[in-house]
Amino acid sequence: MPATPAPMTAPGARQRCVGCGAEFAPGDGPVHRYLESAPGCWARYGELLAREYADRAVYPVHRLSVDAYAVQHPGRESPQTIQSAAVHLIRLSLLLEQGLAPERANAVMVEASGRRTTYRWLEPPPVRGTVTVADLDPAAPAAEYVRAVRRWAEDVWAAWQVHHDTVRRWRDERVRR
Numbered sequence: 001m002p003a004t005p006a007p008m009t010a011p012g013a014r015q016r017c018v019g020c021g022a023e024f025a026p027g028d029g030p031v032h033r034y035l036e037s038a039p040g041c042w043a044r045y046g047e048l049l050a051r052e053y054a055d056r057a058v059y060p061v062h063r064l065s066v067d068a069y070a071v072q073h074p075g076r077e078s079p080q081t082i083q084s085a086a087v088h089l090i091r092l093s094l095l096l097e098q099g100l101a102p103e104r105a106n107a108v109m110v111e112a113s114g115r116r117t118t119y120r121w122l123e124p125p126p127v128r129g130t131v132t133v134a135d136l137d138p139a140a141p142a143a144e145y146v147r148a149v150r151r152w153a154e155d156v157w158a159a160w161q162v163h164h165d166t167v168r169r170w171r172d173e174r175v176r177r
């Protein structure tokens with residue numbers, strides 16, 4: 001079987017992420033199973049996750065970061081992506097609009113995730129925010145890191161504005177609090 005030819009990329013060329021639109025060094029590394037992204041974007045997010053797991057001072061924004069990444073890279077319509085976008089948008093709403101503590105928002109999300117047949121595909125907005133993982137520094141001081149993740153999550157949530165009412169309805173109808 002012939003080897004797959006390498007993409008024709010000039011030296012120094014960048015690879016645009018289909019999810020967030022940021023540009024990364026070209027690569028063929030792993031990506032998430034259904035949250036479609038450039039390999040460089042997924043690798044960068046891995047560095048952010050490593051920081052969040054290792055540093056208690058930034059862990060409080062870990063769930064915001066998971067939600068922001070998921071809905072900035074929503075993938076294509078499938079049962080998994082429908083579920084993923086719905087529950088991550090619901091949790092963003094709980095965290096950003098209702099100010100729920102992360103543990104409480106997470107418990108609510110777990111409950112919302114159990115309702116498997118109740119969501120529909122939300123057509124992702126063509127531009128899902130202007131802040132991306134490329135703007136986040138995994139080595140930033142904790143306070144700065146926390147602010148940056150919050151800014152990122154707020155930016156991505158705002159980009160989904162056309163679906164806010166639907167998400168709020170799902171949040172309020174299907175989530176017991």
Ligand SMILES: [Zn+2]
Nearest residue numbers: 017019020041
């Ligand atoms: Zn990306």
